Amino acid sequence: MSTPAQLPFEQTNVLRLAPGLRTLQAQGAVHRVRTAEGDEAWLVTGHAWVRQLLDDDRLSRSHPDPKAAQKDSGSALLAGLLGGFATDHARLRALLEPHFSPERMLALRPYVEKLTGQLLDALAGQKPPVDLREALALPLPIQVMCEWLGVPQEDKDRFGGWTQDAAGVGDPARSKQGLGELFGYCRRLVADKRRNPGDDVISRICATEGIEDDEVLGLTALLLFGGFETTVARIGTCVSLLLADREQWQALLHDPGLVPGAVEETLRMSMPNPHNGGMLRYALTDFEVDGVTIRAGDRLLLNIIAANHDERVFADPGRVDVTRDTAGSLVFGYGAYECVGAMLARMQLQVVLTQLVARLPTLRLAVGVEELGLRHNTLIGGLIQLPVTW
Numbered sequence: 001m002s003t004p005a006q007l008p009f010e011q012t013n014v015l016r017l018a019p020g021l022r023t024l025q026a027q028g029a030v031h032r033v034r035t036a037e038g039d040e041a042w043l044v045t046g047h048a049w050v051r052q053l054l055d056d057d058r059l060s061r062s063h064p065d066p067k068a069a070q071k072d073s074g075s076a077l078l079a080g081l082l083g084g085f086a087t088d089h090a091r092l093r094a095l096l097e098p099h100f101s102p103e104r105m106l107a108l109r110p111y112v113e114k115l116t117g118q119l120l121d122a123l124a125g126q127k128p129p130v131d132l133r134e135a136l137a138l139p140l141p142i143q144v145m146c147e148w149l150g151v152p153q154e155d156k157d158r159f160g161g162w163t164q165d166a167a168g169v170g171d172p173a174r175s176k177q178g179l180g181e182l183f184g185y186c187r188r189l190v191a192d193k194r195r196n197p198g199d200d201v202i203s204r205i206c207a208t209e210g211i212e213d214d215e216v217l218g219l220t221a222l223l224l225f226g227g228f229e230t231t232v233a234r235i236g237t238c239v240s241l242l243l244a245d246r247e248q249w250q251a252l253l254h255d256p257g258l259v260p261g262a263v264e265e266t267l268r269m270s271m272p273n274p275h276n277g278g279m280l281r282y283a284l285t286d287f288e289v290d291g292v293t294i295r296a297g298d299r300l301l302l303n304i305i306a307a308n309h310d311e312r313v314f315a316d317p318g319r320v321d322v323t324r325d326t327a328g329s330l331v332f333g334y335g336a337y338e339c340v341g342a343m344l345a346r347m348q349l350q351v352v353l354t355q356l357v358a359r360l361p362t363l364r365l366a367v368g369v370e371e372l373g374l375r376h377n378t379l380i381g382g383l384i385q386l387p388v389t390w
C-alpha cells in the first residue's frame, strides 16, 4: 500500500480547494491519510460517498474505545459529545427541532437585524481598515445564541472563551478544560432555568415532561458548541468569497434578492479548516468504500469541502456563482444527523449580507487574498483576520 498522504494539504489561497486535495479527489473517492495529530485515517472525497457515509449505520460518531478517546485529539472530544447525543439521538433531536421552526426563526430575526445594525454602526465608525471578524463575525453569533438559549448577556464572553478552548486542537488538556467549564456553567444555568423559567430555549426544553437535568445539559452544551464557532467561521469565509469576486458582489448590489442564493453558494465553497480533514467517524464493522476495505475501528474523515467541489455535481466548482443551483451541497451534512441549526445559521448569514450590501456597497478586502490565513489551532477554524476597507 502507498504511503499515506499527510494532512493538512498546503493551501496558498484560503478561498480555493487545496491543490493536493483536488489531486487526491481526481484519483478516487477514498484515500489513506495521516492526520495532523499523527493518526491514520481514511479520507473520503467523492460527493456520492461522503453523502452516503454521513448517514450510515456502519459508522459511529463516538470512539469505540472511550479510554483511547481520552488520549485523542480535541476533535475526538467533540465526537464524544456528539456520541452521547447519538445514544438516544432520535428522541433528543425531536426535542430540538421545534426550536428551529420557521416561526421561531422569524421571531428571532428582528433581534439579529438590530444587533447586526449596531455592530455595523460601530464598524463604520472606525477608521478603515477594520477586521470584520473581530467587529462582526465573532460577536454576532455569541450574542444571538445567548438571546435564543436564554444565557444572560453578561456571561457571553465567558462561554465564548470556553467553547473556543474546547474546540482547540493540538492541546487536549485545554480542550478538556474548556469542555469541563462549559458543562459546569450549563449545569448552573439549567438549575436556574428550572427555578426561574423564561421565554427561551433552555426553559422550554426544561419544561419537556420527564426530561432529566443531564439531558438538558447535554443538549445545551451541544447547541452552544454547534452554533457558535461554526457560524463565526462561515460569516468570515462567506463574506470574503464575495468580496474577492467583484462581479458577484456587484450582482448582489444590483439585486439584493440574490442574497439567499449567495449564502448557499458561499457556504458550499467555504472551507474554514483544511487542517481537520473532515467529519470524523469510526467504522463499526468491516465494509468496502469504492473498492477499498475499511476495518472495524478505522477512522474516516468525510470531507464535505471536497464533496462540495466535486465536478460531477457542481460544474466549475471553484467559481463563485450566486445564481447557481446548490442542491446537493453537503455544508450542513446529510440525513439523520444533518445540522439542526441550519436555519439559524442561514438566517444570520442572510442578515449579514443584506446589511453589508445595503450599508457598505464599496466594501472590499483591505489585503490580497493570498494574505488571508486560516486558524489551524481550532476544530472549526475560520479566518485569522478579515481586514476590510470601504
Ligand code: HEM
Pocket (backbone or CB within 6 Å): 054, 061, 082, 085, 093, 222, 223, 226, 227, 228, 230, 231, 234, 279, 330, 331, 332, 333, 334, 336, 337, 338, 339, 340, 341, 342, 344, 345, 346
Ligand atoms: C454555518 C454554520 C453551521 C455549519 C456549517 C454547520 C454544520 C453542521 C454539520 C456538517 C453537521 C453534521 C454533523 C455530522 O454529520 O456529524 C451539523 C450538526 C449539528 N449542528 Fe450545525 N452547523 C452550523 C451551525 C449550527 C448552529 C447555528 C447550530 C445550533 C444553534 C448547530 C447545531 C448543530 C447540532 C446540534 C448538530 C447535531 C445534529 C444531529 O446530530 O442530529 N449548527 N452541523
